[in-house]
Structures are given as C-alpha cells and as structure tokens.
C-alpha cells in the first residue's frame with residue numbers, strides 16, 4: 001500500500017531553532033530540571049503537551065475575524081452551542097475558559113464531603129477538583145491499564161466488578177457520578193470500547209448514578225473504536241463520537257486538545273436544573289454564561305474546530321503521526337507504553353532507568369536528559385505528577401513512571417518525528433549516565449507544574 005501524507009498544506013510558518021548544547025545545559029539547570037519552567041525560546045521541538053499547542057486552520061483564523069464581542073448574547077456563543085448540540089448531542093452548554101474550570105464547577109455542584117468518585121484512572125486536575133470538593137477519587141480502570149507492556153486494545157475500559165463492589169461497599173448515595181475519560185491521558189492515551197461504555201451505562205442506570213464524560217480527546221478515542229472494535233469499521237467518526245456522548249449524562253471538555261483551539265472549554269449537561277446551577281456558578285468564576293472566560297472570537301474558532309476534529313482525514317493523520325513516532329521507537333528497542341497512544345508516545349522511564357528508584361524521580365530525570373540532548377521538550381508523567389496522598393502526605397507511587405512525548409495537532413512534520421526518535425535513541429544508549437533528581441522546591445497543588453529539582 002502506498003504512503004499517504006497530511007490532508008493539508010502549510011500556509012504560514014513560525015520559525016524555530018535549536019540552541020547550543022551548553023545553552024541547553026544552562027537552561028535546564030535554570031529551570032530546576034523541570035521542563036515546565038523552560039522558556040519556549042529555549043525549546044526546539046515542543047512535545048510538552050498537545051494542550052493549546054495545535055495549529056488552527058484558515059477557517060478557524062477566519063472565524064477569529066468574526067468575533068462578536070458583545071458582553072451578553074454573542075453570536076459566537078450560539079454558534080458554539082449549536083456545534084456542541086449537533087456533534088456531541090448534549091442539550092445545554094456552559095462555556096468556560098478551559099477544562100479545569102468546567103471540572104471545578106461540576107465537582108462543586110455534585111460532590112459532597114466524604115463522597116467517592118470512581119473513574120478510569122486519574123487525571124491531575126480532574127482528581128484535584130474532586131478532592132477540593134471533598135471527594136475521593138477511586139480508580140476503576142482495568143488492571144491492564146497499569147501495565148505499560150500489556151497490549152490490551154481498550155486499556156481505558158472500566159472494571160465493572162470493581163465499580164459494583166464500590167457501590168455496594170459505599171452505597172450509591174455516596175457516589176455522585178462516575179467520571180469517564182475517553183482516551184485516558186495518564187494510561188498513555190488509551191481508549192475505552194463502546195461495548196464497555198454500554199455495559200457501564202447499564203450498570204450505572206441500575207443504581208441511578210450519572211456518568212460525567214471527560215471528552216477532551218473523544219475524537220481520538222472514536223478513531224481507535226473505528227480501527228479496533230468490531231462493527232465500527234465503516235461508521236463515520238462523527239457518528240461514533242455522538243454515540244459515545246449519548247451514553248453519558250454530561251461532559252467537561254478541555255477544548256485545547258481535540259477541538260483544535262489555543263484556549264477554551266465547556267461544561268455540557270442534559271439536566272436543566274444542574275445547567276441552571278452551573279450557569280449561576282460560571283458567572284462567579286469565569287464570566288457571563290454566554291462567554292465563560294472566552295472572547296467571542298475564541299468561541300467562533302472553537303465552533304469551527306469541533307467540526308474539523310471529527311473529519312476522517314484529519315483524525316487519521318493526527319493519530320497516524322503519533323503511531324509513526326511510536327513504531328520508530330519500538331523498532332529502536334526503546335521501552336514505550338503499548339499500544340501506542342492517541343496523542344503521544346509514553347517512554348517507560350522505570351524500564352529505561354532501572355538504576356533509579358522512584359524516589360530519584362526517573363521520569364523527571366529522563367525528560368531533562370532528553371531536552372539536553374536535542375532541545376526536545378517532553379513532560380514527566382510519573383511520581384511527581386502523581387502528587388502526595390492526601391491522608392498520609394507520602395508520595396503516591398504510580399505503576400506508570402512515564403515521560404510523555406505529546407504531539408500537537410497539525411504542527412510538526414514527519415521529519416520532526418525522526419529527529420525526536422533519534423534523540424530518544426541517543427539518550428537510551430547513554431542511559432546509565434542519567435542520574436536521579438530530588439525535590440528542591442515543592443508547591444502544594446499540582447506540584448509537577450512548578451517544582452524545582454536538584455541532581456542527586
């Protein structure tokens with residue numbers, strides 16, 4: 001079969017350059033060995049995150065010129081509301097400036113002190129907002145998701161028995177909702193199957209427990225369902241996305257990922273009373289209920305981005321580029337999370353640096369070493385990201401100690417992927433010389449963003 005290329009041509013470029021090795025060694029030291037604290041100008045290929053880093057299309061840029069900056073009732077809000085109703089099927093839309101704002105509102109509205117919020121693996125901001133509302137996150141993802149080498153095609157599936165046991169143990173009235181992410185970030189961008197989601201819907205209906213859907217990367221999850229789940233090979237991505245959403249009661253979305261914008265998010269609901277409560281919250285924290293912290297132009301770009309996110313050629317190219325990098329690394333013998341994820345390739349730092357204990361922060365050390373080698377910026381997704389246990393104050397020690405190479409949408413070429421793969425290979429060959437790190441400064445919340453480290 002013939003090669004295929006991206007379904008777009010480039011009409012504007014943003015020059016990037018690689019600074020010298022000695023400048024990179026200085027820069028990472030200045031940044032306390034935390035890639036989040038590097039300046040963008042010190043970075044050559046930025047794989048820190050796919051959040052807000054994607055390239056917009058000419059249609060989205062045109063939409064930016066159509067900003068209706070009326071304080072109340074902006075045209076752009078109604079275009080956004082319509083796009084969400086059409087593509088995702090939720091009835092009511094509360095705009096927010098980004099995903100964690102929607103998580104904050106829904107957590108405050110639904111969670112009471114002492115509640116349990118089961119979910120398919122944690123995400124950092126989602127879990128924190130559940131805890132800030134008095135809840136305890138409880139992992140109900142299948143065990144295979146915690147094994148980086150297990151090739152289960154739907155690692156984000158829920159272990160229904162785990163969930164039912166939790167319900168029986170705690171009582172349905174202590175479980176305000178089940179939190180389901182599509183394409184689970186911390187597991188390595190892994191999908192949930194439609195079959196499992198349907199079974200989950202049936203189980204939650206039995207106990208009258210809502211499902212709140214973190215739909216940040218729902219189109220990527222839909223792509224894996226189309227590729228891997230029997231009966232969906234000929235179903236359009238748009239239909240699979242709509243079907244997924246129809247099995248849930250509401251959603252939070254960081255639109256900075258799948259929906260191809262640099263800022264934006266929303267809370268979508270089917271319950272009118274909850275919608276009114278959320279509208280009342282949004283004016284306290286985000287802005288009027290028809291802009292929620294976004295400018296009109298941002299909402300227009302988002303409405304257009306939603307339509308582009310389910311385009312068959314787009315999503316095939318987007319996930320295809322991640323698979324390309326993943327397969328190159330597998331060929332090189334680099335330990336990565338399998339199957340390759342939807343939005344990034346996750347290096348198995350525990351296996352790459354067996355001489356470092358988790359207390360020596362292997363993923364943090366590997367991300368710093370990669371940056372020094374090539375100016376490629378990646379993100380720690382291990383013990384630092386896992387934070388501390390809110391009871392004991394001890395580190396949470398996740399099975400997955402990973403470095404995420406996160407691919408922005410429509411921003412880099414295949415040549416960039418080759419440069420990244422060769423840099424990972426170079427660091428891998430020199431891995432015994434990667435030394436551990438220790439905390440130098442540790443903030444209270446989401447410590448991975450602002451911690452500073454020192455070499456041990």
Ligand SMILES: CC1=C(O)/C(=C\N=C(/C)C(=O)O)C(COP(=O)(O)O)=CN1
Nearest residue numbers: 049051098099100123125185216254256
């Ligand atoms: C699955 C999921 C995320 O991945 C997410 C943010 N992710 C970031 C920033 C990332 O680098 O993965 C958020 C928070 O969204 P926000 O960064 O506040 O727009 C919610 N859910």
